[in-house]
Amino acid sequence: MIKISTSFDAGSVVVKDAGDPANIRLALRPDNASDFAQWFYFRLQGAAYQHCTMHFENAAASAYPEGWEDYCAVASYDRQNWFRVPTRYENGVLTIDHTPLANSVYYAYFEPYSYEQHLNLLGDAQGSGLCQIDDLGSTVQGRDINLLTIGNQVESDLKIWLIARQHPGETMAEWFIEGFLGRLLDPQDPTSRALLDRATFYVVPNMNPDGSVLGNLRTNAAGANLNREWENPSLERSPEVYFVREKMQQTGVDLFLDIHGDEALPFVFVAGTEGVPSYDSRMADLETQFKQAFSAASPDFQDEYGYEKDAPSQANMGMATAWVGEHFRCLAYTLEMPFKDNHNLPDDDFGWNGQRSLRLGEAMVSAIWNVSDKLR
Template sequence: MKITSNFDSGNIEVLQADSPDNIQLAIRKDNQSDFYQWFHFRLSTEHAQEHTLVITNAGDSAYPDGWKDYQAVASYDRQTWFRVDTEYDGKALTIKHFPEAESVYFAYFAPYSYERHMDLLHQAQCDYNCQLVELGETLDGRDMSMLIVGEPEEGKKKIWITARQHPGETMAEWLIEGLLDRLLDEDDGVARALLAKAVFYIVPNMNPDGSVRGHLRTNAAGMNLNREWLTPSMEKSPEVFLVRQKMLETGVDLFLDMHGDENLPYNFVAGTEGVPSYNDRITQLENLFKQTLLAVTPEFQTEFGYDLDEPGKANMTVATAWVGEQFNCLAYTVEMPFKDNANLPDEAYGWSDVRSMKLGQDMLPAVLAVVDKLR
């Protein structure tokens, strides 16, 4: 029996593994940080029996409440990820599974590999309407890549979409893949109407270093990128510095930042009601965006979400707040669950990579609903 995480986005430490019913594990912290919650590892075994895998330090993780009613995902082929029996006792997370093959992967959510990220970029650039732009490099020397979809012309709206500031929130890049798939479909009326009115600037992965390292929340230097937007630096947060610099060059009329939430079992958005420039125009745009998304898909809801910021009390180091204030534009953080969507549960798969992609496709009608009213 062998357990390893020596691969892209892998994260686990083996404390003890002397029998299938006594496997003791721990999640490794993000580099130079106390954040941890993402795990991704492979179990190889010849034992035809149930295996009990105990993550002993779950109770001290970044978001321990996230383990309540949570089920880990597993895969034999690294393509289809299904939910497995998981229990949390307030301290340890216990996964029980009877392997049906010699090798099985376990993860916090369906992983989005760096190779798939590169495939996404280069397959997209093959479309005549899409350009791949390199903004610079990360601390580990990886490319900071952006896709420009549409032909920049005077009068067109500038729509910016980012994902995976927090690398363990892989559902965010799955959403981007779905959104791109529809946006680049020449036979899709919504996509064609949007590209006649707007140009999309899309950063599918804001944190490639943290993604490959198996981090939950930070980059190679242990920085939470979604707290770096007010004063980013090339020394600590080049990912934000480079994207922010490009935004200042192009301008922004609409900003969507894709994330995953450990605790809440719903899809929801968080806006900019706490920034100094928030006004009735932004309120109306927010409401129209939400109403359209509600009409398009039952996966979205507005009853549950984060508490609203008091006027003038927004955290301006957060991307949505900084962008919304800097450009006086509609800006939303989009949150998806690590668990299941409680309003539309799926016992076998929970909230998944496939459902994230479909939500990405469903984002475009909401963008279309507001595009003419953004300025």
């Protein structure tokens, strides 16, 4: 007998009919307090060696239906090793075709990053002896908003901030942070050692713990899209942004990176601050140097495809990159990774995944080092 369940961290799907393995009818479940729907993560049991066809019947009504084009879902038997499975999008229906080789298999929109992994990441960072954990406050549902501080914390240090997972379903962002921290905290890495002589890093690995556990794509437990709250956050609706912004104002910011994933574009790219009022030729030159350095550090990065640039003074100041870049007059970027595959370096078996996100995080250390003497 087939069973589909989601009673675990980030589990999310609506089961309409699972009686026939050849015609399993599913639906995407919206975020708990908003209409955004795209993330799914569920466990299928009792179907070993049976060909299963799973239809998401409301895929056309998802937040980003263009994200289903050329997309393949991920699957795992042990929740550690994830691989892509045949997936197609036709007539508004997303269909997964797969014959599981065991009685228990998991399917997800992208390789998950659990709250338990998040807590382990914090513990490993603290255990390095180079990092301290601070509690900035609590989320809507009472989870901790933790900040990792790495460096000497002297006034002369550059102040470099990285945040990730404002949108909780973009799990590649926390995989990126894991890779970044792994290299930055490596005492044998000369680039990291040199950087930490020059800069203090402030890292928020997960801006949206509530949404992550709830299995939301884009919002927190109150239904707020955190990356639209930066101009005027509130303790009631967006405490995650409120507390992080408050800490930034205490420390200052010389470089800001906001790590995300994009549903539709099959590339790694950045979006900057061209649309903020203070944008000038110095910032344009600094952006160019950063992108060249990042391209040299990782062939996965490219600058040909991405979002359309904002017109002068037309940036949405509710977005983190725009608000931080303008308020602190600093280099600020949103980094986007694909949910699909990187079309510049495709991998048929795994597509873009957690490990590739992690490696990109490692490469970011080199890019930051390259521009560190120009940030002030």
